[in-house]
Amino acid sequence: MPRLSRRAFAASAFAAPGIAAAQPLAVPPGMLAQGGPVDVPYGQPAATEAGVKRRPRAGPGYAPLLGTAGSSLTPLGDLDGTITPNGLHFIRHHAGVPAIAPEQHRLVVHGLVDRPLVFTMDQLRRFPTVSRLHFLECSGNTPFYQQARIRPDWTVQDTHGLLSCAEWTGVRLADVLAEVGLKPGARWMLAEGADAAAMTRSIPVAKALDDAMLAWGQNGEALRPEQGYPLRLFLPGYEGNTSVKWLRRLKFAESPFMTREETSKYTGLMPDGTARQFNFTMEVKSVITRPSGGQSMGPPGFREITGLAWTGRGTIRRVEVSTDGGATWQDAALQEPVLSKCLTRFRLPWRWEGGPAVLLSRATDSTGDVQPTRDALVAETGPNFVYHCNAITAWRVAPSGEVTLAV
Numbered sequence: 001m002p003r004l005s006r007r008a009f010a011a012s013a014f015a016a017p018g019i020a021a022a023q024p025l026a027v028p029p030g031m032l033a034q035g036g037p038v039d040v041p042y043g044q045p046a047a048t049e050a051g052v053k054r055r056p057r058a059g060p061g062y063a064p065l066l067g068t069a070g071s072s073l074t075p076l077g078d079l080d081g082t083i084t085p086n087g088l089h090f091i092r093h094h095a096g097v098p099a100i101a102p103e104q105h106r107l108v109v110h111g112l113v114d115r116p117l118v119f120t121m122d123q124l125r126r127f128p129t130v131s132r133l134h135f136l137e138c139s140g141n142t143p144f145y146q147q148a149r150i151r152p153d154w155t156v157q158d159t160h161g162l163l164s165c166a167e168w169t170g171v172r173l174a175d176v177l178a179e180v181g182l183k184p185g186a187r188w189m190l191a192e193g194a195d196a197a198a199m200t201r202s203i204p205v206a207k208a209l210d211d212a213m214l215a216w217g218q219n220g221e222a223l224r225p226e227q228g229y230p231l232r233l234f235l236p237g238y239e240g241n242t243s244v245k246w247l248r249r250l251k252f253a254e255s256p257f258m259t260r261e262e263t264s265k266y267t268g269l270m271p272d273g274t275a276r277q278f279n280f281t282m283e284v285k286s287v288i289t290r291p292s293g294g295q296s297m298g299p300p301g302f303r304e305i306t307g308l309a310w311t312g313r314g315t316i317r318r319v320e321v322s323t324d325g326g327a328t329w330q331d332a333a334l335q336e337p338v339l340s341k342c343l344t345r346f347r348l349p350w351r352w353e354g355g356p357a358v359l360l361s362r363a364t365d366s367t368g369d370v371q372p373t374r375d376a377l378v379a380e381t382g383p384n385f386v387y388h389c390n391a392i393t394a395w396r397v398a399p400s401g402e403v404t405l406a407v
Contacts, residue, residue: 052078054088057161071138073161076308077289082335082343083133084164086219091226092138092162095197098246102230105194107214111252114181121230124214127171132213132236135310135343137282138162139239139266139387152396152404155294159393159405160287163310165343168234169217174209182252190257191233191242192249201242202256203235207280211236211341214247237312237341238280239387241266271382282312284371285390286319286346286363297401300354305332306347307361314366315339319346325358325394326373332361357397358406 045052054072071092074084102121110116141162150159182205189208193199203212213234216223223229228245235243241261256262256278268276286309291297305323309316315338320329332346346361363371372380374391394406 052088054091055157057158071162073157074164075157076160076163076287077156077292077295079289082165082308082345083219084166086166086221086224086227089136089164089166089218089224089227090138090162092140092240093195093197093226093245094199095195097226098195099225100194100230100246105230105248107231107247108249109176109180110250111190112183112186112254113177113252114183115179117180119176121216124171124176124231125216127175129169130172130213131167131169131217132211133165133167133339133342134234134236135163135165135341136234136240136243137164137310139241139279139282142389142391142393143386150405150407152407153293154405156287156289156292159293162240163308163343165310166218167220168213168215169220170213170215170231170234173212173214173233176214177208185254186252188253188256190249190251190253190259191244191247192251193228193244194246194248199241199244199261200257200259201244201261202259202278203233203238203242204280205252207235207238235280237282239266239282242280266387268381268385268387270385276385279388280312282310283388283390284311284313284316284363284365284369285309286316286361286371287393288321288359288361288395291359291397291403292395293403293405295403297352297397297403299401300352302349302351304347305350305359306345309334309344309346309361309363310342311363311365311367311369312341313369314341316344316346316363317366318364319344320362320364321346321348322360322362323350323357326360326392329362352397354399354401356399359395359397360392362392 052075054074057071057073072090074088074090105121107119142159187205189203189205191201191203215232215234216230218227223232231247232245233243233247262277268279270276286307288305288307290306305321309319316334319332319334321332322329330348332348335345335347338344371390371392377391396404396406
């Protein structure tokens with residue numbers, strides 16, 4: 001099918017069956033009924049958008065443990081652009097959400113450093129402030145594809161909802177480390193949270209000195225408690241659990257610390273029985289968000305296929321879309337801005353004729369990595385590699401217009 005220009009798409013869309021041209025208002029705007037005063041302390045969405053919300057993760061093995069551990073998902077299919085509102089950012093925690101008074105919070109930096117120091121929040125805020133747009137993805141996002149444990153009724157929130165993107169504000173970790181001074185032997189950093197689980201991860205010092213942040217802000221306001229208030233580590237492009245929330249300690253050493261979260265957890269079981277550790281960087285990935293599972297196409301005619309692409313290794317260079325299950329592919333348009341380690345939205349005009357279709361997206365990043373099929377991924381890592389599944393996702397469109405996850 002030849003690709004449509006956006007002008008042709010717009011011109012022909014209103015001529016398509018089932019799409020009526022815009023009608024003039026029956027009542028002049030100045031005569032519309034007036035609402036009450038705006039006196040809500042914190043803004044809320046329109047009442048008709050009340051159904052757009054986070055919800056607990058579906059699937060095997062994700063029931064909250066004693067009510068303290070769990071996750072909730074970002075409704076990607078209901079969102080536009082690339083920025084996730086703070087109230088819809090996914091949540092993943094292991095032992096509840098601590099209530100921390102910022103004036104009492106402290107960050108200890110010690111180990112192989114010249115000057116061990118304890119920082120207050122006020123002292124950290126005296127460093128030069130930076131703001132950056134980056135995605136955050138749980139490494140356990142979409143493991144069901146790897147294990148072939150998926151359900152046709154799942155939506156994109158079920159399959160990819162442990163993914164969000166925000167503007168993060170704080171201080172470059174490298175600036176803070178310049179204050180304490182790293183000793184020559186410091187190769188690894190232990191990041192520890194102040195939650196009941198004392199979440200800890202070993203991080204290469206090279207990452208800490210590169211683009212790591214100590215973040216206290218998200219999308220223009222203070223971090224929400226479930227996002228690490230008052231301070232979190234943020235490691236762009238790395239798996240989400242390494243961006244330790246409620247950060248209270250950084251310790252430097254020559255070797256990794258081999259914590260629970262990098263030995264019994266967050267490792268990848270390979271076909272030969274060995275486990276791959278320190279799988280930090282999130283691989284190139286994409287997903288179509290509209291149309292996607294649980295949505296309805298309505299009558300035949302013109303539509304826009306849109307979705308998100310991302311990579312922890314740089315920028316998205318290309319997204320291809322197929323409407324016939326991978327037999328043919330077309331290049332989608334990448335919506336600006338296209339930023340490093342950030343969500344990129346892609347769009348493709350499509351005329352649906354009313355027949356069955358299978359929709360796929362395939363992303364390529366600035367390193368040349370191409371998003372794999374599930375078969376190719378399983379051939380490399382085996383079916384038991386639970387984390388970092390970046391396989392291509394397929395949505396099945398029925399003649400009725402109903403969209404389901406292709407199993």
